[in-house]
Amino acid sequence: MELNTIRPAVGSVKSKTRVGRGAGSGKGGTSTRGHKGAKSRSGYSRKIGFEGGQMPLQRRLPKFGFKNPNRVEYKAVNLDLIESLAAEKGLEKVGLEELRAAGYISRKQVVKILANGTLSRALTVEANAFSKAAEKAIVDAGGSISKI
Numbered sequence: 001m002e003l004n005t006i007r008p009a010v011g012s013v014k015s016k017t018r019v020g021r022g023a024g025s026g027k028g029g030t031s032t033r034g035h036k037g038a039k040s041r042s043g044y045s046r047k048i049g050f051e052g053g054q055m056p057l058q059r060r061l062p063k064f065g066f067k068n069p070n071r072v073e074y075k076a077v078n079l080d081l082i083e084s085l086a087a088e089k090g091l092e093k094v095g096l097e098e099l100r101a102a103g104y105i106s107r108k109q110v111v112k113i114l115a116n117g118t119l120s121r122a123l124t125v126e127a128n129a130f131s132k133a134a135e136k137a138i139v140d141a142g143g144s145i146s147k148i
Contacts, residue, residue, distance in 0.1 A: 096128075099111065
């Protein structure tokens with residue numbers, strides 16, 4: 001055996017079908033694409049999920065989820081932030097005005113006090129909502145809460 005005598009096995013290599021080369025070839029005219037329609041045209045490329053014009057599966061299935069139009073989104077403020085603000089400014093009452101002045105909340109934000117951190121002094125805390133643990137921590141420190 002020599003390199004110039006190597007050939008592929010008989011029947012393993014097929015010659016490429018030459019389409020569109022006349023009626024005598026048997027593959028002329030429509031060039032094996034059938035008659036008319038998008039798939040017979042040049043430049044055709046099927047879009048992912050396309051089902052021939054019928055409503056595709058991903059649009060037929062029901063939609064999931066629900067967006068509650070009445071949802072209230074709270075800005076979370078933790079006790080450690082209130083503690084540091086009161087110590088820094090020497091405050092006895094921390095409310096929305098004090099938080100706005102310090103730049104922690106914007107004008108339209110609704111505030112909920114959460115219990116991350118501890119209070120070492122008695123403070124009056126004013127907010128729109130309180131978590132139960134935050135409420136307990138403020139009262140246990142000798143302070144009071146007021147909901148707006």
